[in-house]
Amino acid sequence: MLEMQVKKKLPSFTIDLALSAGNELICLLGPSGAGKSTLLHMVAGLIEPDEGVIRVKNVSYFLKPAGARRGRQLPPYRRRVGYVFQNYALFPHLTVYQNIFFGARGSKEEIRREALYLIDLLRLQGLEQRKVTELSGGQQQRVALARALITKPDILLLDEPFSNLDELIRRKLRLDLLRVHRDFNIPILMVTHDLEEAYTLGGKIAVLDNGRILQFGTREEVFHRPQSRRVARFVGMKNIFTGRVTEVNPEKNLLKIAGNKFNVCLPYYPCQVGDQVVFGIRPEDIRLIRKGVELRKPVRDNVLNGTLVEMIPEGPGYRLFLKITPDTYDLEILVPTHVALNHQLKVGMELTVALKKSALHLLERAES
Structure with missing residues (x-):
């Protein structure tokens, strides 16, 4: 469960939005510079809002009422957040298995079982001892996803995870992501510019522009019943x-x-x-x-x-x-x-x- 209502003044505009979701895969659509990645950074604790609340699974990640001088900001390392960046951010000197193992919590045996489960789920069998520099882009992306999931996050953040891959690989990875969502049953926030990707993956879709959510709803509502000309043009x-x-x-x-x-x-x-x-x-x-x-x-x-x-x-x-x-x-x-x-x-x-x-x-x- 994700609840957030935040404000953040930026140089070019002010983010002012509210978003509430259950264990859904939510695609964030919008033009470049709309505030999509900033929203992810605020959930992860990399950017602190000026005011508002961010709550995941009834844990307050951020709380600062309007007008208050001080608020409470849970540091990033204490947030149960999985984050997959556009450039993967893998460790090139480590193997696939070592990259997945990195940052995991629990006993070695428990982590080993979880790593093997993720290797199977994300089709990485036989690649465990390879350096990530020896992998294709699609394989690297699956390693990054496995590394984010082995921490057993309460929410998964994806910042244009498939944008650097060719269409065939992207289609396969979309199926992988749907399997992940089914098995982990946690909220997933995914930034994308790809309309087909948003329609395929998004249980809910949020269209953002200038730091505000123009429309939030199901794929049918957003694509077939847009609430304004701006949304209609953006969704095709x-x-x-x-x-x-x-x-x-x-x-x-x-x-x-x-x-x-x-x-x-x-x-x-x-x-x-x-x-x-x-x-x-x-x-x-x-x-x-x-x-x-x-x-x-x-x-x-x-x-x-x-x-x-x-x-x-x-x-x-x-x-x-x-x-x-x-x-x-x-x-x-x-x-x-x-x-x-x-x-x-x-x-x-x-x-x-x-x-x-x-x-x-x-x-x-x-x-x-």
């Missing part, structure tokens, strides 16, 4: 529009909007006819429709026609740019490769698309 909701509410019907779960580019139907949201609002939809929630195909109810309300002006290969699919108005383009769409091939997509062709009503989300009221 590329299609964001403004419009005016023309109909509000809670009985039919309906909200109609006359957009600045096109008209749409959304699920009901409590607002008034005439309100100026901002709404959006993720690129992967827009469907391509074949001509002559009878549309089902979920996609019947928001059908648009446009011209494909660009298509870019992206991962296992394509990112499409569709022009509906005279603008350069109006919609970004993500489709799997097999869909692109089945539709024989080419730049310049006319397309019909559907914006699924349940996937459209009202972000905020627009500034008048």
